[in-house]
Amino acid sequence: MPQRMSDLLTACAHQNFVGRIAELTILGTLLEPQGPRVMHVHGIAGIGKTTLLARFASIARTHGATVIQLDCRHVEPTEQGVLSALSEAIGVAAQDTGVVVDRLGGLGGIVVLAFDAFEVFRLLDTWLRQVFIPSLPENVRVVLGGRQPPAAAWYTSPGWGQLMRAVPVSSLTENEARDFLLTLGISEKHGAIIARSTHGHPLALKLAAAALREVTPEQWPTDTPLQHALDELTHIFLEDVNDAVTRRVLEGSAVVRRVTLSLLQVLFPDLAPRDALERLRRLPFVDATSDGLMIHDAVREAIARSLHASDPERYLEYRRAAWRQLTREAGSVGGGDLWRYTADVLFMIENPIVREAFFPSGSPAALTVEMASVVDETALTDILHACEGREATESILRWWHRIPRAFSVVRDSAGRTVGFYCKFRSDELESGWMLDDPIMEQWYSHLKRYPMPKDSIALFCRRWLSLGDGDSPGEAQAAVWLDLKRAYMELRPRLRRVYLTVTDLEAYAPVARRLGFEVLAERTVVLDGRQYHSAVLDFGPASVDGWLADLAAAELGVQQEIGLLDVDARELVLDEGRVALTPLEFGVTRYLVARRGKAVSRSELLREVWGTRYEGGSNVVDAVVRTLRRKLGGQADRIETVTGVGYRLREP
Incomplete structure (x- = not known):
């Protein structure tokens, strides 16, 4: 056969x-x-x-x-x-x-x-x-x-x-490295030198073999750290790429998580994307996967660092172009494909506060977060008594007896319980239970005043505590925040808001503001003589994915909105100045922006912004759009009427 x-x-x-x-x-x-x-x-x-x-x-x-x-x-x-x-x-x-x-x-x-x-x-x-x-x-x-x-x-x-x-898995021995180089066509003489200078690291061996035409092994340093060797070999390999097009495509592709035809088209509009893809595919450190090409992490990071140092403006422009294309494509995908775009956009964010919160790069922490069981009640109660007063303790224990599955415990390397937290989904709670809790009552009131679209979910992170740190930042709190990101991913795209409470407000304020949390000053509650501050994060109509895209846009300095929509200030930033928006105007604007270029029906706006399915209320949508157009002034035609459907936000 x-x-x-x-x-x-x-x-x-x-x-x-x-x-x-x-x-x-x-x-x-x-x-x-x-x-x-x-x-x-x-x-x-x-x-x-x-x-x-x-x-x-x-x-x-x-x-x-x-x-x-x-x-x-x-x-x-x-x-x-x-x-x-x-x-x-x-x-x-x-x-x-x-x-x-x-x-x-x-x-x-x-x-x-x-x-x-x-x-x-x-x-x-x-x-x-x-x-x-x-x-x-x-x-x-x-x-x-x-x-x-x-x-x-x-x-x-x-x-x-x-x-x-x-x-x-460690490096190959010197003899194994030489045998490996022989399979790549490298002579024994050169193989011995390469094996020593690359520390037997397989990827470094491949790079060295590919770069052999440019520099002889005798010229390579033999006592450099592995990461330096990888950086140097990547640089040598790039220099050895004897056509400027392939070198340029490789540098630009190093700023994205995965390389696709559509990304190559926007990154290099003067090139044929299929030819650019084939140039990358032939490289020894590029893998073809089911959803694009993947440049090996170690090489990609070395190339990106080099480009950022030598040409920061071009590096930034590549990232901006990739962000625009990814957010445009993400608006029309769903199911399993949605995750790919979430990961792609998250990769564009260099802010470690965000990236590390979803995908920590270091070694696994000694602390783990697990669902609480009945045997954890004693430890949980001990932590509450050590950190909270009587009123606050009783409030949390009522939740424990009602919904124990909503509690998770933090364990150290010896298996001891050193902290806990509890979170609740709005679609699984009875209103009476929320009204029975002085802090949750404030969140319930806020939801009533500022309702979410129907079928959206709010996540209530009611409390996190650890022995020694209380609710202040620490290792246990970091483990809790990492576990919370799992809930974010599981609940999207229905997750719209996250509510939380802390007593140590100032310790979290800088990070919380950067992530988009708003402190609800009027919702502060006093229990046992201590102030419990509340904060809310509204992800917006595109849920977690839209929030991540907004964070990336802010970091990249991308003016993605009409003129520029200042989400925090709820204002339009136009050439003639800032214009304040009412809550409904802001909701409509933000929804249209999240789906710019696509037709949005009036019933969709009613559902997502007004939180109602009443079709007869479509006139109120038209009224809000009219006031928006007036505020947009010379850019009023950016909001187009789509006959028989609704509206579309046109690209500038």
């Missing part, structure tokens, strides 16, 4: 694979009846984790196992996102845990679930460890491949000690 090209490519990849005997031996124990059930493969960027997982997958298949590989970069980091990706991979229609588990058990034999790039799944670590993996049938094994070692909870949680094993 003739071989397919994919078969030949796989065969070549296996021939070029060298070393990793110890790691493959450990991974092989997953296929044994009494072996571990979970493996954490971890190592720094570019060390060869993906290649190792691919090699193990091939070996496992030859032993009769079924292997299902997921790239976490392309899966939404929510429970539903994982179930959706797995459902598609194993051929079931229902995105339900029970259905997925039954299907995996019914596949027969050993089934290996391999999650690559697991570092981007930090938001889901607890759910996978506590809920999903324990529910898997006996024949399923799990491999988690990422940059960080497993979180401490994998070692401290009862039972995991015997079922989980960590597999660190």
